[in-house]
Amino acid sequence: MRRGADVDAALRALARLMAAFHARAGRGPRIAAEGGREALRARWLANTAELRLHEGTVLPAPTAGAIDRLVTRFLDGRGPLFAERIDDERIVDGHGDLIAADVFCLDDGPRVLDCLEFDDRLRFVDALDDVAFLAMDLERLGRPDLGERFLDSYVEFSGDPAPASLRHHYIAYRAGVRAKVGCIRHAQGDPAAGADAAHYAAIAVRHLRAGAPRLVLVGGLPGTGKSTLSGALADRFGAVVLSSDRIRKELAGIDPTRPAGAAFGQGIYAPERTEELYAELLHRAEQLLGRGESVVLDASWTAAPRRATAAELARRTSSELLQLECRADAGTTARRIAARHGDPSDATVPVATLMATVADPWPDAVPIDTAGPVGDALERTTALWRDAPGRPAGAVLR
Ligand SMILES: Nc1ncnc2c1ncn2[C@@H]1O[C@H](COP(=O)(O)OP(=O)(O)O)[C@@H](O)[C@H]1O
Numbered sequence: 001m002r003r004g005a006d007v008d009a010a011l012r013a014l015a016r017l018m019a020a021f022h023a024r025a026g027r028g029p030r031i032a033a034e035g036g037r038e039a040l041r042a043r044w045l046a047n048t049a050e051l052r053l054h055e056g057t058v059l060p061a062p063t064a065g066a067i068d069r070l071v072t073r074f075l076d077g078r079g080p081l082f083a084e085r086i087d088d089e090r091i092v093d094g095h096g097d098l099i100a101a102d103v104f105c106l107d108d109g110p111r112v113l114d115c116l117e118f119d120d121r122l123r124f125v126d127a128l129d130d131v132a133f134l135a136m137d138l139e140r141l142g143r144p145d146l147g148e149r150f151l152d153s154y155v156e157f158s159g160d161p162a163p164a165s166l167r168h169h170y171i172a173y174r175a176g177v178r179a180k181v182g183c184i185r186h187a188q189g190d191p192a193a194g195a196d197a198a199h200y201a202a203i204a205v206r207h208l209r210a211g212a213p214r215l216v217l218v219g220g221l222p223g224t225g226k227s228t229l230s231g232a233l234a235d236r237f238g239a240v241v242l243s244s245d246r247i248r249k250e251l252a253g254i255d256p257t258r259p260a261g262a263a264f265g266q267g268i269y270a271p272e273r274t275e276e277l278y279a280e281l282l283h284r285a286e287q288l289l290g291r292g293e294s295v296v297l298d299a300s301w302t303a304a305p306r307r308a309t310a311a312e313l314a315r316r317t318s319s320e321l322l323q324l325e326c327r328a329d330a331g332t333t334a335r336r337i338a339a340r341h342g343d344p345s346d347a348t349v350p351v352a353t354l355m356a357t358v359a360d361p362w363p364d365a366v367p368i369d370t371a372g373p374v375g376d377a378l379e380r381t382t383a384l385w386r387d388a389p390g391r392p393a394g395a396v397l398r
């Protein structure tokens, strides 16, 4: 790695080797107990307690608190995800210490040495956590792209359906472990270990922030670009889009692109149907958030009480809430509505006009002007997405 050797093929072979190793690794209740949410929380807390002792010397001051906060939110809201990992027997007697220095690339394939032996329980890990260790180490060595590709290959060979957020979480966890070790070594008189510890801690914070599940409300009147923006945002961050227009028709048992236009508030647009629709949107969002997926809800969100219910869902699932209101002038939206073909939306210009008169003001939303190029609106929302977990103190992110 340091010499810049091409290790792509070796990493792919290694991903395959690890998937095969995990497939036949020991499993069972005693092993699974170490990979549960509360066991993970306890190990995190032990690590950050150590990090806290080195703030102001080795680490910038808010590091441990920032990590604790992000970890707590992730774990609190992800009960179903961690329960599923155990039910799916993803917790294995693994390697426990898969760092680059322990992998030997030979002509006939890679060999991995030096599994963790001083404490069995630390080797009982989620298989994804096991391989995330190497992904983290590759990132530390300056090649996060290789780390990502390695995990992609591993997922391909293992069929692991984990959400992106869990990958981020385990990479962060492994960086946290190494940050702690770096702090201890520094305290024992190894000056170089201090800079390493700070580097590892920054990796941990970065991944915890990236992996925080988001609940994004993309609202606005017809033709303001909600679906376009929702799709682009979801593509960029691997989130799931739930579209009100599609689900409304799904609930009514009709094809999403089949027109079902009706007078304002009539037919499938009757108020009871709309209530049902929002309840279903939030129900599906809750399932997804609990499993660590970020969710983009593409709906008009014109009624304040429904937004309040969504905000409550974000609180209940410890997810980052982002409220975006798409806006464009009436001429632009009318032109867009007129130009639609095969869109799941049935809204016409008169419907849009009526909606505007009944829409509640949305002071908590960030207005997104979509009259300009899509790329501009996407850049703006990308920045908002990245900042959703709150702005960290600059020093932690170095
Ligand atoms: N900045 C922009 N943001 C979003 N959509 C835009 C933008 N500029 C042009 N458009 C176009 O406007 C239309 C918006 O429609 P759509 O996303 O279906 O709106 P809505 O879902 O709010 O009804 C699309 O054809 C899209 O390509």
Ligand SMILES: [Mg+2]
Pocket (backbone or CB within 6 Å): 226, 227, 228, 245, 345
């Ligand atoms: Mg739409």
